[in-house]
Amino acid sequence: MKNDLNKVIRELSEIYDEESKNTYITLYLNKKTGIKFFKRRENACKLLLSGLEQKNFTKTMDTIKDFIQKNEGFKGAIFASNEHHFLKSVPLPVEVDNSLIVDSSPYIRPLARIQDEWESFTLVLVNSNYAKIFSISLGRVEQEKNLSADIMNKHKKGGCSQARFQRLRKGAIHAFFSEVEEALEKIADKQIVLAGPGQAKLQFKDMLPKNLKERIVDIIDISIEDEKELLRESIHLISKLEEKKSQGALQQLKEEILKDGLAAYGIEDTLQAVKNGQIELLIIEKGYKLKGYICEHCQLLKIGSAKNCLVCGGLVSEVDVIEEILEFSKRTDAEIEFTDDEEIAKLGHVGAILRFK
Ligand SMILES: [Zn+2]
The missing domain is CATH 3.30.960.10 (eRF1 domain 1)
Known part of the structure; x- marks a missing residue:
């Protein structure tokens, strides 16, 4: 989703x-x-x-x-x-x-703001013989997959030696985890939250390939029955992470500006960057709008108001400059972050991390 x-x-x-x-x-x-x-x-x-x-x-x-x-x-x-x-x-x-x-x-x-605030993620509830994978989007469970395995319980029965029994049990768990991993590989989002009781989730994590391991954003210790609580907790966690992400983006912007690096800030500067397709990550002040106009003829975008285009004299339409910047950025696959940190207001309400300069 x-x-x-x-x-x-x-x-x-x-x-x-x-x-x-x-x-x-x-x-x-x-x-x-x-x-x-x-x-x-x-x-x-x-x-x-x-x-x-x-x-x-x-x-x-x-x-x-x-x-x-x-x-x-x-x-x-x-x-x-x-x-x-x-x-x-x-x-x-x-x-x-x-x-x-x-x-x-x-x-x-x-x-775009909803997408930014409600990032989707994959939640994996796992122990040694049972797993449930949830895809959560816009705060709701979109899809789930259940897996379970018949793993021998901890106490040996029958004739085999304790050591042999442990080996077999370990092998069975490993096979089950492989099955879970395979399912996860197919549906995993950019962010994964791992949950479950005891050590099983950590063992599961250890055997994951790098590309999945890297996406784990948190590990929650929780009983396998507490599904509702887990969903609540993980959604809260993801929104906290989103907050951190937008703070991180702003921090990165500040650092780039300080070293005169790959950054643009303020309306004019950002507008120029967006037109050149330079924007990697666009940072926007949440509620800010700015009156401007766009030329019907040459697509010139300017702040303020006018009857005719300054460049070609064509007819103009009134627009929200921020929305136009956002649309232009999206066309070049930029990521968008919204923030209400006052620092972005001070920098001119929008800013961007650039791909090149
Ligand atoms: Zn024009």
């Missing part, structure tokens, strides 16, 4: 109206309060648009309403444009703020 969401964001970032007309509607819908909110926004937008844009808006809203009616209780994001025969829905199990945006491209920022 993590990769799915990443793919969806990437695909959406590629879409824009070449003439920069207001043809795409993005709707983030939170079922509790959604409908009422949209009536008001819909009326306002309709009032502000005219001609073909208004016509497209009305038709697109009809498509969206039709979708909502057919998918009762839908919660998530909808991207649509009647003119471009486009409709894409992304169900989201997490809370989203209601919003309706009319723009020349799908508005992906809330989606």
Whole structure:
């Protein structure tokens, strides 16, 4: 799912109206309060648009309403444009703020933020004869796999010697772990949390190949029956890790700036870097938006407002500069981190670690 969401964001970032007309509607819908909110926004937008844009808006809203009616209780994001025969829905199990945006491209920022905050991971609950593998995405279990083995219990029975018995038992556990490893190899995410009682999970870890071992972000000591508690604990753990990751990104940015290394910061600087495809990791202040405009003709993006493009004199559309930076970055496969650390505000609300300079 993590990769799915990443793919969806990437695909959406590629879409824009070449003439920069207001043809795409993005709707983030939170079922509790959604409908009422949209009536008001819909009326306002309709009032502000005219001609073909208004016509497209009305038709697109009809498509969206039709979708909502057919998918009762839908919660998530909808991207649509009647003119471009486009409709894409992304169900989201997490809370989203209601919003309706009319723009020349799908508005992906809330989606990117959700992806950043709810990183998916794989949870492995293991002991010597039983294992359960969970894939957790957006705070929910998406998939699980159960494995168990009939391992001889610790006490020898029958004729064989104690030493031979221990050897056989060890062999059986090893075979079982190999089976778990094989299953894990197929579904493991970028982050793995290992859990279980006693030593078994550590023995399991020791026999994992490097590429899986490296992805283990934590090990939790827990009884095999405490599944619910384990899920809670691991989700909490991952959100803590995410916090650490964004702090780490900011720290890296600061270090790069200090040594005049691979960094960009502030709107203008970052905008330049994004246009050159230099951005490896984009760091954005969580709630910050900045009014700007984009030229319908030459795609020039500028802060502030204007009637015509400074370069070619073409017509311009109003945009959120941060969203544009995000979309441009996504198209070049940059990673995105959101932070509310005030340091990013001081640096100019956005910054980036660069691939090259
Ligand atoms: Zn222009």
